């Protein structure tokens with residue numbers, strides 16, 4: 001079992017570069033199978049989820065090479081249309097391969113996707129849209145079997161701006177015949193990045209980031225190279241780490257343009273943040289102030305940084321409120337934070353937090369990727385030692401959280 005040990009109360013100071021975005025890289029890897037040739041992705045994070053997606057692509061017959069942070073996917077041949085159960089269940093993004101495989105091969109077998117245990121996470125919107133595009137999708141013993149003689153571009157509308165459903169539809173629509181107009185599309189920067197990458201390879205997609213995306217299908221894709229943007233959620237995690245531990249830091253390639261609501265909230269809680277191009281300079285003196293935060297789809301406050309916010313509110317001063325509107329199960333971290341002395345009352349979708357000014361080190365368990373990272377940041381601002389267990393969740397999305405925080409001056413180490 002992997003464990004991270006953190007000694008609190010070491011003010012941070014240093015400069016680090018933020019890794020490439022997990023949520024941008026994974027759909028881009030799925031997109032690579034739409035092209036019967038080579039796709040090169042740069043600034044790819046070396047994380048478990050990327051390795052898992054590489055495993056899936058290789059099992060299908062693609063050749064993947066990850067050298068440093070450059071990933072080359074050669075998808076000339078796709079022999080197998082079945083996602084291995086273990087990989088498919090380990091990672092939610094495997095569902096993205098349903099649209100891509102239907103587009104490329106006209107058939108796919110995909111297990112109900114796994115990933116973090118943060119709520120029920122249904123995939124009804126993905127399936128409904130692909131059916132509207134002409135696919136036949138049946139469920140057989142927990143496996144989705146999809147077939148499509150030829151996907152057709154159609155007008156589509158999502159009842160909620162699901163990131164995954166938007167990306168799945170885009171992948172299917174690029175290979176479809178005719179034009180797909182998607183209303184109610186997710187506006188997350190990772191969706192925009194996926195569209196830019198596909199356009200750079202010859203696709204014809206417009207409107208990404210506006211809520212209405214138009215995809216003219218059927219373009220022949222060509223070899224291409226694309227750089228994955230910095231991970232705004234990892235940047236937000238380290239911003240929270242500096243706020244929890246106190247001190248100063250420079251986060252390079254941190255996508256501050258995509259962290260508007262987060263920077264605004266952090267500023268209101270006492271952090272002094274200066275944005276300089278793609279870099280963020282942070283200075284935090286004293287304990288964080290109270291805040292009122294509601295998570296929501298982009299450009300709202302990201303649900304992926306909700307647990308970090310819960311940490312800051314718990315060690316801050318005064319009463320805070322946090323409403324989770326995206327994933328109901330994301331309050332699992334509250335139970336662990338209580339072991340560190342936090343006072344959090346959960347009422348439905350809302351958490352009421354009574355800031356204690358400080359937390360104390362304890363043995364806590366990571367239940368999901370972002371919640372686990374949040375517990376590490378909590379340790380930075382807690383008195384004594386914090387032991388975070390089940391850190392395999394964290395390694396799904398953070399290249400090396402210990403290396404990064406150590407470079408910022410933290411007293412942190414990994415066991416196991």
Ligand code: UD1
Pocket residue numbers: 022023024026092093119120121122123124125126127160161162163164165190297303304326327328
């Ligand atoms: C993606 C991100 C995840 C982030 C989330 C919201 C990746 C790999 N993951 O997840 O880090 O937290 O966006 O920003 O990019 N829903 C349905 N039916 C569906 C699809 C979704 O009801 O068919 C619901 C979900 O249960 C959830 C909400 O819609 O309540 C948002 O989910 P969605 O945007 O699809 O998240 P993911 O794509 O899974």
